[in-house]
Amino acid sequence: MQAFADQFLNLEIMAAAWPTILTGLGMTLVLCAVVVPLGLAGGLATAIAANSQRRWLRWPTVALIDFFRAIPPLVLLIFVYAGLPFAGVRLDPFMAVAFAFLLNNSAYYGEIFRAGLISVPAGQLEAARSTGLGHGQALAYVVLPQALRNVLPDLVSNTVEVVKLTSLASVVSLSEMLHAAQLARSVTYNTSPIVLAALIYLAMLWPVVRLISRFERRLAS
Amino acid sequence: MGDFSDAFLNARVLARYAPDILQGVWVTLALSVLIVLSGTLLGLALAALRALGPLPLRLPVIAFADIFRALPPLVLILIAYFGLPSVGVFMSSFTVLFVVLTLVLAAFAEEIFWAGITSVPKGQWEAARSTGLSSAQTLVWVVLPQAVRLAIPPLTNRAIAVTKMTALGTVIGVSDILNQATTAQSFSGNASPLLLAAVAYIAIFLPLVVLSRWLETRFAWRRV
Numbered sequence: 445m446q447a448f449a450d451q452f453l454n455l456e457i458m459a460a461a462w463p464t465i466l467t468g469l470g471m472t473l474v475l476c477a478v479v480v481p482l483g484l485a486g487g488l489a490t491a492i493a494a495n496s497q498r499r500w501l502r503w504p505t506v507a508l509i510d511f512f513r514a515i516p517p518l519v520l521l522i523f524v525y526a527g528l529p530f531a532g533v534r535l536d537p538f539m540a541v542a543f544a545f546l547l548n549n550s551a552y553y554g555e556i557f558r559a560g561l562i563s564v565p566a567g568q569l570e571a572a573r574s575t576g577l578g579h580g581q582a583l584a585y586v587v588l589p590q591a592l593r594n595v596l597p598d599l600v601s602n603t604v605e606v607v608k609l610t611s612l613a614s615v616v617s618l619s620e621m622l623h624a625a626q627l628a629r630s631v632t633y634n635t636s637p638i639v640l641a642a643l644i645y646l647a648m649l650w651p652v653v654r655l656i657s658r659f660e661r662r663l664a665s
Numbered sequence: 666m667g668d669f670s671d672a673f674l675n676a677r678v679l680a681r682y683a684p685d686i687l688q689g690v691w692v693t694l695a696l697s698v699l700i701v702l703s704g705t706l707l708g709l710a711l712a713a714l715r716a717l718g719p720l721p722l723r724l725p726v727i728a729f730a731d732i733f734r735a736l737p738p739l740v741l742i743l744i745a746y747f748g749l750p751s752v753g754v755f756m757s758s759f760t761v762l763f764v765v766l767t768l769v770l771a772a773f774a775e776e777i778f779w780a781g782i783t784s785v786p787k788g789q790w791e792a793a794r795s796t797g798l799s800s801a802q803t804l805v806w807v808v809l810p811q812a813v814r815l816a817i818p819p820l821t822n823r824a825i826a827v828t829k830m831t832a833l834g835t836v837i838g839v840s841d842i843l844n845q846a847t848t849a850q851s852f853s854g855n856a857s858p859l860l861l862a863a864v865a866y867i868a869i870f871l872p873l874v875v876l877s878r879w880l881e882t883r884f885a886w887r888r889v
Contacts, residue, residue, distance in 0.1 A: 451751045452744070510878070513825075514870035515863060516832035519843050523859050526847070530672035530856035604735075605826075611737035615836060622740060635748030642740050649735040657731075660780045 454636040461628035461637035468624025479545040487553025512551035525616045537618040560591030597659035678857045682849035689845035697828035704767045708774020733772030746837045762834040770827040781812030821877040
């Protein structure tokens with residue numbers, strides 16, 4: 445038991461690693477502030493294209509969504525970070541993460557928005573159009589607000605996944621929270637810094653995860 | 666264009682490293698099958714425990730499901746891989762990855778099955794019990810068949826997401842597709858192995874993604 449506490453819950457080591465991890469947390473939050481809005485915007489555009497009347501637009505978009513849902517995010521990230529330089533495109537770690545996650549998240553958020561758009565009866569769009577609203581206006585003021593409400597739980601749930609996914613940035617040496625914790629671990633030969641990072645993730649995400657369970661139960665009943 | 670195909674579709678490099686990546690494919694497939702089977706079964710068992718067990722058993726199940734849904738899998742993998750040996754638990758990186766991802770899938774599966782179980786109206790429990798079935802029998806013969814049906818689409822999506830995470834094993838040295846590809850890339854100084862790895866993942870997961878799309882439309886009556 446003592447060995448366990450020393451290895452996983454060593455308070456001295458946690459205290460020493462605290463400033464490093466806090467700096468990492470800052471980067472994690474910056475990363476989230478960039479990739480979540482980018483993913484939402486990309487997803488919305490993707491969903492509108494995937495629900496388009498024009499077949500030449502709809503089919504390739506759906507194919508792209510499935511393509512990026514089939515590739516593991518880490519594979520995509522390493523391809524962008526280590527593969528693209530061979531094509532002359534050299535991105536720094538932050539840009540590589542932002543770009544890879546834009547592709548991945550647009551597909552996931554896009555699929556959610558698409559389900560939301562489908563859930564709104566076609567009559568809503570037609571009625572809105574008949575009042576003189578343009579297609580874009582009808583989408584923005586009538587269809588989207590209802591679509592968003594219908595898929596809100598899925599959007600929240602996917603956002604939790606995106607926040608968790610930012611930990612992958614440590615693999616391309618972006619100094620976010622897990623990377624900072626790994627650094628502290630390799631200096632101290634002790635796992636406590638990673639446990640500390642885990643506790644911070646838990647503090648951020650546990651409330652949201654509880655909320656999602658509530659949502660799901662309400663939908664089910 | 667010649668430079669591009671030389672860097673990404675280099676026949677010599679591809680021929681040299683394709684067998685390695687194929688070996689990685691088997692590792693990824695084996696891990697995926699093991700994780701899906703054990704994670705789903707464990708999740709189902711936990712959901713049953715939550716439905717039938719007394720409060721002191723239910724609370725740990727809920728806590729487990731919450732924690733493993735809230736933590737990034739990579740964090741769990743690193744804690745298990747670097748921490749456990751110093752408390753006397755020695756596992757290969759393959760086993761660490763298998764155990765962690767099984768627990769992650771089990772946590773999500775438990776929540777999905779539980780949502781299915783709670784969606785079955787209480788009257789069904791009461792009716793089944795009044796015919797003389799025990800609680801466990803009611804769960805198995807009356808409630809679960811309906812709950813599992815509801816659970817299939819979200820469970821498929823989640824199972825795909827978790828098996829895709831086998832790529833995280835690269836970080837601790839599991840010789841999966843991605844690991845073989847990054848090794849080959851650094852040896853050959855060429856990006857073709859990475860492209861081949863991406864193609865391998867697409868070949869494995871695209872049919873599953875398409876299947877999940879089909880399942881969602883087939884079971885679509887859930888969300889109206």
